[in-house]
Amino acid sequence: xxxxxxxxxxxxxxxxxxxxxxxxxxxxxxxxxxxxxxxxxxxxxxxxxxxxxxxxxxxxxxxxxxxxxxxxxxxxxxxxxxxxxxxxxxxxxxxxxxxxxxxxxxxxxxxxxxxxxxxxxxxxxxxxxxxxxxxxxxxxxxxxxxxxxxxxxxxxxxxxxxxxxxxxxxxxxxxxxxxxxxxxxxxxxxxxxxxxxxxxxxxxxxxxxxxxxxxxxxxxxxxxxxxxxxxxxxxxxxxxxxxxxxxxxxxxxxxxxxxxxxxxxxxxxxxxxxxxxxxxxxxxxxxxxxxxxxxxxxxxxxxxxxxxxxxxxxxxxxxxxxxxxxxxxxxxxxxxxxxxxxxxxxxxxxxxxxxxxxxxxxxxxxxxxxxxxxxxxxxxxxxxxxxxxxxxxxxxxxxxxxxxxxxxxxxxxxxxxxxxxxxxxxxxxxxxxxxxxxxxxxxxxxxxxxxxxxxxxxxxxxxxxxxxxxxxxxxxxxxxxxxxxxxxxxxxx
Amino acid sequence: xxxxxxxxxxxxxxxxxxxxxxxxxxxxxxxxxxxxxxxxxxxxxxxxxxxxxxxxxxxxxxxxxxxxxxxxxxxxxxxxxxxxxxxxxxxxxxxxxxxxxxxxxxxxxxxxxxxxxxxxxxxxxxxxx
Numbered sequence: 001x002x003x004x005x006x007x008x009x010x011x012x013x014x015x016x017x018x019x020x021x022x023x024x025x026x027x028x029x030x031x032x033x034x035x036x037x038x039x040x041x042x043x044x045x046x047x048x049x050x051x052x053x054x055x056x057x058x059x060x061x062x063x064x065x066x067x068x069x070x071x072x073x074x075x076x077x078x079x080x081x082x083x084x085x086x087x088x089x090x091x092x093x094x095x096x097x098x099x100x101x102x103x104x105x106x107x108x109x110x111x112x113x114x115x116x117x118x119x120x121x122x123x124x125x126x127x128x129x130x131x132x133x134x135x136x137x138x139x140x141x142x143x144x145x146x147x148x149x150x151x152x153x154x155x156x157x158x159x160x161x162x163x164x165x166x167x168x169x170x171x172x173x174x175x176x177x178x179x180x181x182x183x184x185x186x187x188x189x190x191x192x193x194x195x196x197x198x199x200x201x202x203x204x205x206x207x208x209x210x211x212x213x214x215x216x217x218x219x220x221x222x223x224x225x226x227x228x229x230x231x232x233x234x235x236x237x238x239x240x241x242x243x244x245x246x247x248x249x250x251x252x253x254x255x256x257x258x259x260x261x262x263x264x265x266x267x268x269x270x271x272x273x274x275x276x277x278x279x280x281x282x283x284x285x286x287x288x289x290x291x292x293x294x295x296x297x298x299x300x301x302x303x304x305x306x307x308x309x310x311x312x313x314x315x316x317x318x319x320x321x322x323x324x325x326x327x328x329x330x331x332x333x334x335x336x337x338x339x340x341x342x343x344x345x346x347x348x349x350x351x352x353x354x355x356x357x358x359x360x361x362x363x364x365x366x367x368x369x370x371x372x373x374x375x376x377x378x379x380x381x382x383x384x385x386x387x388x389x390x391x392x393x394x395x396x397x398x399x400x401x402x403x404x405x406x407x408x409x410x411x412x413x414x415x416x417x418x419x420x421x422x423x424x425x426x427x428x429x430x431x432x433x434x435x436x437x438x439x440x441x442x443x444x445x446x447x448x449x450x451x452x453x454x455x456x457x458x459x460x461x462x463x464x465x466x467x468x469x470x471x472x473x474x475x476x477x478x479x480x481x482x483x484x485x486x487x488x489x490x491x492x493x
Numbered sequence: 494x495x496x497x498x499x500x501x502x503x504x505x506x507x508x509x510x511x512x513x514x515x516x517x518x519x520x521x522x523x524x525x526x527x528x529x530x531x532x533x534x535x536x537x538x539x540x541x542x543x544x545x546x547x548x549x550x551x552x553x554x555x556x557x558x559x560x561x562x563x564x565x566x567x568x569x570x571x572x573x574x575x576x577x578x579x580x581x582x583x584x585x586x587x588x589x590x591x592x593x594x595x596x597x598x599x600x601x602x603x604x605x606x607x608x609x610x611x612x613x614x615x616x617x618x619x620x621x622x
Contacts, residue, residue: 174560404531421531421558478557479532483582 009062009472014489016059017049023056047491066472068416070278074442078388078419078431079173079221081251081273082280088349089276089342098341103333107319114318117334118304120344124290127347127355128247128267129260132296132323134303135288135335140248142330143268143287144179144215149327150266150291150298151213151242152183157298157325163212163241169198171222171423176215176246185212192425196222196381198232207239217246218259219386221423223366223431225252233263242266242295250274251435252363252387255356259290266291275343286339297324302334361436362387365443369434372447376454380426388433390426396454400461403428406453408475409467413449495523495616496590500609503618504548505529506566507590508598508606516600518567522554525619527589530556533582538574539596545571547605551596554585566609569600 051059069075075082093099101110121133137143148166155163166180167190177187188206191199198216214236219225226232233243245259245267251274253259259267271277272285279285289299302320309316320334347355363386370379370389377391393403407417407430419431434443456464466475495501499509505526511517527533537553545551545565552563574596577584585593600606610618 424559479534479583482532482534482555482557 009059009066012489013049013051013056013059014047014491016051016055019050021050021052023051023053069280073414073416074434074438074446075416076418076432076434076446077416078223078390078433079248079422080280080419081248081270081387081433081435082416083251083273083276083435084437085276085278085342086346086349089345090278092345093338093341098337103337111318113337114304114320115306115313115316116344117337117340118306118309118318119313120340120347121288121304123344123347124269124288127254127258128250128269128290129258130264130267130290131260131293132291132299132303133288134299134301134323135286135340136300136302137268137287137289137330138336139272139285140246140268140270140287141175141179143270143289144175144244144246145182146287146289146300146327146330147244147266147268147291148180148183148185148213148215150289150295150300151244152185153298153325153327154242154295155212160240162210165206165211167203167206167211167214169214169216169220170425171196171220172215172217173221173246173248176217180215190214192220192222195227195383196220196224197226197228200228200231200235203232203235207235207241209240211236211239211241213242213244213265215244215246216264217248218262218264219249219252221249221431222381222390222426223249223385223388223433224381224383225386229262237263248273249387251433252359254359255352256359260292264292266295271339271343276346277339277342284336284339286336286343288335298327299323300330301326301328358436359387362434365434365436365438366432368440368443369432369447372443373450376451377430387435388431390423391430391432392426393428393430396457397428399457401453401457401464403430405464405467406430406450406457409453409456409464410449411468412470413452415446415449495525495612497612499590500566500606500611501615501618502548502564502566502609504564504566505619506564508566508609510603510606511597513603516569516603517572518569518598518600518606519594520566520596520598521589521594522563522585523615523619524589527586527593530554530561531558532556533585536578536582536585536595538576538578539571541571541573543571545569545596545598554582563595565598567598567600567605568602569598572597572599 070082070084097112101113117135125133137146164186165188166185167188168176169190169192171192180187191202193199218229236243242265243263245264247267247269250269268287268289270287272279301322303323304318305321306316306318366385366387366389370385378394380392393406396406403420407420410417421429422431468474499507501507505523507523508518508520511519533554533556535555539551547568548564550562551565554561554563575594
């Protein structure tokens with residue numbers, strides 16, 4: 001905790017309230033006073049804190065300075081792609097022409113914004129090898145839900161209502177089964193083989209007239225490119241099913257491979273990860289859905305269409321439309337527009353060559369970490385990885401230091417903890433995604449920290465077990481907080 | 494070593510015969526399972542009176558690491574559940590084989606127990622895993 005005066009973040013605003021102290025002076029009443037409702041309707045006095053304006057500003061500024069962010073430190077949070085977000089993206093999103101328009105403004109007054117959305121649809125279609133794109137979904141899991149609803153709509157339109165099962169690999173993000181269940185499917189777990197690929201025998205057994213499709217993350221959450229992916233798509237298609245692609249890990253593929261070419265039918269992208277919007281803490285995000293021609297008529301509304309688009313946009317007009325057999329609206333308006341502006345800016349800034357260098361550097365950086373650490377951290381799948389490397393703290397745990405302990409100790413070294421205990425099929429998993437944005441010096445410092453912590457697991461495991469030691473707050477009682485959550489401040493009796 | 498007064502499944506549940514005449518068994522998860530899960534913070538318990546079937550989901554357990562399904566090691570009808578776990582899920586971390594029992598089931602067929610692993614077989618299974 002920061003100590004001293006109003007910067008003392010250990011005391012809540014409620015606790016520093018002093019009767020009569022004021023932060024605002026309300027202007028004199030300039031409308032007729034209305035009768036107040038019966039005071040007995042009030043449950044309680046509101047008990048708002050009485051504090052001065054500088055006190056409030058200093059308090060929240062001090063709190064913000066305790067934040068850990070990609071703008072302050074290395075943030076190798078596997079699966080989340082916490083990469084640096086160029087500031088020019090924000091500048092473009094803040095342009096008044098974009099930031100101040102209203103979603104209900106007439107189309108003829110918002111042609112520029114619609115052109116940006118149209119061009120972004122075209123870019124994302126080109127990058128993924130997909131024919132149809134809808135930008136209306138607001139997050140990754142939201143895109144998943146739209147995608148599986150499209151799969152359902154497709155099967156039903158063929159009069160095929162017996163396809164109730166959705167197969168999902170055991171390494172998948174938890175959102176995949178949640179989205180499939182929400183769309184009314186029965187989720188079946190699909191085993192991984194010893195190399196971390198989808199187990200083809202297990203898939204053969206599931207591929208039948210009741211299989212609606214599979215949901216595949218490529219590369220998988222193990223950071224591996226499924227070497228059987230073309231065969232997986234073939235088996236599913238032969239059985240009459242569709243292949244969904246979770247684009248959470250597109251960082252690894254940009255400019256190299258198109259999911260559409262591999263056989264995927266419908267996918268979502270996480271613009272807030274791959275295409276660089278600040279995220280974490282729940283948003284904002286954007287999870288556009290891209291699909292093959294056979295599914296385009298089911299896309300979520302609205303999509304942007306253009307008349308007479310000639311490449312440079314001059315003379316074209318843009319309008320919002322609803323695909324023929326659309327699953328309907330997934331959000332109030334046109335998606336998270338600010339995130340879409342950032343993604344468009346990012347793509348335009350990089351160009352073809354830049355897009356390709358993202359995946360090249362992301363994969364190079366992850367493999368650099370893999371090679372530098374696999375002698376001291378167990379590597380469950382000893383293969384060239386993609387954009388992230390999944391290690392295990394099994395060897396450290398034998399000395400009394402768990403994956404959680406390693407992650408906590410990293411905080412003392414000034415690094416954000418990696419993702420832990422996921423994917424679930426790796427014991428004591430440490431899932432590290434360096435991203436393409438970091439240079440070799442940063443990676444070397446991170447490697448040294450993990451090597452030092454490994455040495456500490458020999459010399460003083462108890463010290464690591466009680467980390468962190470230098471942070472604002474030390475080891476938190478996570479189990480206690482989950483078992484007995486105390487979420488509301490109450491005045492002392 | 495797991496206690497040898499009960500039987501085990503590959504999903505790390507145990508079933509212990511409390512009373513042969515009434516075919517009543519206690520059911521819980523093993524010490525190995527609770528250690529893998531880490532600190533348990535919540536149980537989604539089944540309802541007394543409901544039927545359970547061998548290896549069919551009967552509830553969920555949430556730890557600081559993950560949410561996992563609980564599978565019934567036996568087939569029968571639920572006689573009781575351990576309500577203590579609602580406020581004190583840590584009982585399963587502290588004492589998985591006794592105070593941390595999860596439910597009591599009246600078996601449809603007492604011979605089903607014989608199809609489960611013995612303590613020695615289970616210990617070998619987790620050792621080789």
